[in-house]
Amino acid sequence: MTQVKVKLDRAMETSLVTLYGKALDARMTPSILDDQMAVRALSRIDYDFSHMKAMNERVAPNAAARSKHFDDWTREFLAAHESATVVHLACGLDTRVWRIDPGPSVAWFDVDFPDVIEVRRKIFPERAGYTMIASSVTDPGWFDRIPVDRPMFLVAEGLTMYLSPADGQTLFRRIVDRFGHGTFAFDTHNRLGVRLVNIMLKRAFGTAMLNWAVNSRAYIDRIDPRLHCVDAVSALLAPSAANLQLSTRIFTRLIRPFPAIRDLGLYFRYTF
Ligand SMILES: C[S@@+](CC[C@H](N)C(=O)[O-])C[C@H]1O[C@@H](n2cnc3c(N)ncnc32)[C@H](O)[C@@H]1O
Numbered sequence: 001m002t003q004v005k006v007k008l009d010r011a012m013e014t015s016l017v018t019l020y021g022k023a024l025d026a027r028m029t030p031s032i033l034d035d036q037m038a039v040r041a042l043s044r045i046d047y048d049f050s051h052m053k054a055m056n057e058r059v060a061p062n063a064a065a066r067s068k069h070f071d072d073w074t075r076e077f078l079a080a081h082e083s084a085t086v087v088h089l090a091c092g093l094d095t096r097v098w099r100i101d102p103g104p105s106v107a108w109f110d111v112d113f114p115d116v117i118e119v120r121r122k123i124f125p126e127r128a129g130y131t132m133i134a135s136s137v138t139d140p141g142w143f144d145r146i147p148v149d150r151p152m153f154l155v156a157e158g159l160t161m162y163l164s165p166a167d168g169q170t171l172f173r174r175i176v177d178r179f180g181h182g183t184f185a186f187d188t189h190n191r192l193g194v195r196l197v198n199i200m201l202k203r204a205f206g207t208a209m210l211n212w213a214v215n216s217r218a219y220i221d222r223i224d225p226r227l228h229c230v231d232a233v234s235a236l237l238a239p240s241a242a243n244l245q246l247s248t249r250i251f252t253r254l255i256r257p258f259p260a261i262r263d264l265g266l267y268f269r270y271t272f
Helices: 010-026 036-044 060-080 096-100 114-123 140-145 165-179 191-205 217-221 239-243 246-255
Strands: 084-089 106-112 130-134 152-156 183-189 228-234 265-271
Touching (some): 010 036, 036 114, 114 130, 217 265
Parallel strands (some): 084 106
């Protein structure tokens, strides 16, 4: 197999971090996500991963657990709606559509910046019912590509924190305006989470990238009254965190009473 030289910058480069983490998790025993396709994709990429030291065997299971969480919510939706449209925002180099492997009556759309989609097209195969859209999520043009004839599930893992608060709120309102009804699953970082991840990003890539901190569910509730919260879960307390390493689980038990640390990452599911 030929190697694909990859040069991504700004937020786009972080798609390599999560891919690397999932490949690392897949090589561990036990593995949380067992994403063997991520291992194969990584082996095709010509990129200097040596400055990703922060994504090591201690941290990788957290990246895998987050993806498992959103996979489980996606599967749950598709179990209830055999015929559906899935919109995967900021897909990066994630292999969710293959992990879920939806049936023929599901139309699946992956959206990310053009440079990321170009890499996806080189390293991943095509599949029936699957479309990639090369666009910023803040450009309203992508909405026109999505049919609204079936129940709609949107998933945005690792996206909100990269947006400005104004762009994030506009995106949320546009989703409700354009799609009318559906389920939207996404994660956020709180103020401390944004600060800590920015320190890591600065170390790895020389620049901070996260902008939008969300400290609580109440903040999201205020964005649009048509958004109804179904789940708001701390990433550390989510079911997908049950298989994290013992040291992480002990840490979780200790910080449980302290929201600023407990809610470094939150997983949300809203209907509209
Ligand atoms: C940390 S990666 C997460 C990728 C993937 N969701 C995963 O979990 O592996 C962040 C992703 O957000 C994408 N992203 C950030 N801002 C975006 C925007 N305005 N429009 C589209 N994608 C964006 C980046 O290109 C990158 O792929």
